[in-house]
Amino acid sequence: MERTFIADLRQHIGEEVKIQGWLQVLRDQKKMQFLVVRDTTSTVQVAFWKGNDAALAEQISTLTTESALTITGTVVDNPVVKLGGLELQLASLEVNNLAESPMPFEPYGDTLPQLDFRMDWRYLDLRRKENLLLFQVQTTAEFAMREFCQQNRFVEIHTPKIVGAPSESGAELFTIEYFDRKAYLAQSPQFYKQMAMAAGFERVFEIGPVFRADPSFTSRHMTEFTGVDMEISWTQSHEDVMAIQERWLNHIYQRVKDVHGEQIREVFNHEIVVPTLPFPRIPMAEVIQILKQRGYQLPADKKGDIDPGGEREIAAYVKEKYNHDFVFVTDWPITARPFYHMRHPNNPNLTMSYDLIANGLEITTGAQREHRPEILKKQALEKGLHLEPIQFYLDFFRFGCPPHGGFGLGLSRLLMVMLGLNNIRESVFLFRGPTRLIP
Template identity: 50%
Template sequence: MEKIYIKDLNNYFNKEISISGFVDKIRDLQYVQFLIIRDSSAKIQVTIEKEEKNKELNEIVSSLTKESTVKVTGLVLEAPKVKLRGMEVIPSKIEVTSVSEDELPIDILDYNNKSNQDLRLDNRFLDLRTERNYLIFKAQTIAENAMRKYWIDHNFIEIHSPKILGTASESGAEVFKLEYFGKTVYLAQSPQFYKQMAMSAGFNNVFEIGPVFRAENSHTAYHATEFTSVDCEMSWIESHHDVMDLEEAVMVNVMKDLKESIGEEFTKTFKNEIKVPEVAFPRIPFSEAKKIIQENYKYIGEKEFDFDRREEELICLYARKKLNSDFVFVIDYPFEARPFYHMLDERGLTKSFDLLYKGIEITTGAQREHRIDVLKKQAELKEIPLESLDFYFNFFKYGVPPHGGYGFGLNRFLMKVFNIDNIRDVTFLYRGPNRVNP
């Protein structure tokens, strides 16, 4: 039998059907009982009159606890007086499929209580049982699907790079070490080197959505030790602007799909709206962005060669107010702030960019240096031992196209779509310095 979701019950008026879900609310009155049943799609009221023919049903409801699961078989009726969707189910059978303990360890609906966050994370399986949280992960699914669809339609292929590495990736800093059959190996910080290997393999355009690991002892609202990274790399580019063109098109596609798929639910639940970009994303050189912040907001950042968090907020505020964009690219960063493999222009600046969205960096990207002699010189400038990168340099010995790409922080993006101030709330199961359970 095909599963019937509660959201679709308006297709079954005056028909007997079966639905399954959690017991959301129970009202046991003198002459009538009401159950609110929910599944991942919606809620419905089940109405049971207290009378002799319903005695067995009445006894089942009287003994029920909230958050138990039930299967209800009954008649779907239009009921304009019922506030919840103007319909109800009159049951002929209620089967209790599992029983919840009477007292829950958390108040599921008290999700704004920040002092309770650790307890909620300890009981994340309960914490996730709200419409609000379900919508976050529904949005994550839609966003990933929109990106995948765009890339596949534009001749990208998906790869799955290894997460266990024999050599520490990129700078070698902030990596997790593992014991591996008598030797030390590392968890991948990013798929960067392997995306570039795919370019040397002639794959042209690739993407990956997968976990990455950062051994940062950071307790901020924006950091996690394991998170989902969205990466892509493309060959035969002229500059980093080609990569930005791609990401802008991808993100407009994502915002359109989000608005079309969950726009109404989003507005109802979060009292806000999903805004599809109306203008091209501004592209502001790093040095110019620094001046804009100093001149307009009288703020001098903590870092000479990079942005601090306050600067990210301020340049986004400027882009929103002056340029009508929630998205802004900051481009052409100094080499001091970037990895050795970013290509340099004639000024000695990197052909790189960050994409900022509503006050936070969600993407870092660049044109990569594909000439092995230049690549080695830049590694030396960063004081990286060349022998530690032998496997990487090997990718560039036998011809490799000019290429570039970016890494996108899916969780940070979701934070800003939903205006949520902590990455823990948009991560299915958060991992941080003090949390590896459940």
């Protein structure tokens, strides 16, 4: 018999079906046994009259919660039952995997252990309905990202994660033993997505891992995360890049709301708000003024950067003034930006760059890139870089590399913001941090 998803049972009233899933609750009464069984689509009540088969009743009474079961039975309309107004009258039971008891914790129990303990038993934690929904939302969001790319002539690329030279300053770099030499883990696909511009691909995107040997333990950092990168040829400034990113995000939010909005309201008590276009844009210099006026003190050592508190404060300002959850902070000083960001022709201390802050959290850095080889080389030297290790990168610009810009977005940060979570460890399949490699 073909397996029927629980969500589809109503189409089979009166029929014998097979369902497969996990035992969420067992109520063993005097004459009846009730099993609440869950699959990825829904939950259903399964009923068994003990008098029908004493041996089977005996077996059911020994079932532990979270065991994996295959059950056949007849679907019966029953308006009294809370779960969908129907129940399944059990005919046969196969125990595919009996859960050990007690479990480290019950995913559908009354109390939820601390995050760190849940991370030790992540696969049990992932059984919670919040987590299944979160990864269903991620799937839909990524599909919407690619759908937009597909409609706009983007090429999907997979750039190497093992690299011979660092793409940024060299800090936060993991070293690999690569046969008889050293290699490194890519901190971003930056150099290689730009190579795709030199290759004439015009528009590319990549969704893949990026690695940062960052020893910090904040609620927004990971040593490995999934980066979403886009790079677009023939942009004239970061404004062109922002214009694409906001349309893209609008499409993603709309799709997630359409598919999961109602369930997100139920499970997370959170409303998906599709951001209106255009997003507000505020130059960095103005942001500093606004923060000052609001009495927010930026740390002195930030070299023109904003700290997380400042990000939340400017987001609060934008929410009050524009009723918008997103804000592009533009035109960052060169001190806070890497050498490959293009500079304003009329103000060489400012880059043509932006950060995107969503609900108070930075989720994107983007920029127009410097594509003129001589200027790029000069900017690298100014930043104190050695040219020899990045010569292969500088070469990309020698034979007709078009002007281009792009951005990178952290997938788990986007999910945090989208679903209103307060720790990135809750929005990633498996967290990696300085002291966390298992499971």
